Amino acid sequence: MTTELIKEIEKEYLKPEGELPALNPGDSVKVMVRIREGNKERLQGYEGVIIKLAGAGVSKTITVRRVFQGVGVERVFLLHSPKVESIKVLRRGDVRRAKLYYLRERTGKAARIREKTTQK
Template sequence: MNIIETLEREQIAKLNATRQVPDFQPGDTLQVNVKVVEGERSRVQAYEGVCIARSGAGINENFTVRKISYGEGVERVFPVYSPMIESVKVVRRGKVRRAKLYYLRDRRGKAARIVERAETAEAKTARIEAKAAKKKNAKTAAATAAAAAE
């Protein structure tokens, strides 16, 4: 492995420590919370749409999200590890058989629908277990904080 790949992996690990990027693929409906700077003020803006492509690798990985805003198609390309992205949430998982969904650009309304992917039993149990573990960790953290406060 060369030096550049090593540095990229270190940067990705550092960025993943601060915020977790969920596992998503084209066809999934995403809600991307983007930091918007207007003059001296900054705020978080939600951008929700269908992921139509993922490209690049490593630190240079991008994904394209398409939404219809006031009857007009709007696409935005986000770098996965950009500091301007506060969070990415998978709203709905889509079932598609392509890696690039550029054909959705020519379709409107019901023709542009994507079938929802059924969740497997293993994925469902893993999701429930992860939720329970997160809840348990929150309780222990709260108990530790309460004990430290006394």
């Protein structure tokens, strides 16, 4: 009974079905995040590869990795957070694993992920 009650309360905080795209590990995405500086608010894009999907419901998260000035930077985003404005899938990755932690040790061409080709 308590889990049903929790799900019912969390339902109002979930984003609508069509607002979030289908996300998979290996996808290159651009996440637009609301940044607050003083009393001003602006949008900032964070572009990288999804290396991990975790959680379910309101607590569903993605970990996005990118290399900035030669340093690997990973950031975790709550998908249903009001700070996440939008997520755009730039490329679909073709990977065989659910967690892409091996990308942390790879640089340059070794860190490339094949693009998924759609067959009709």
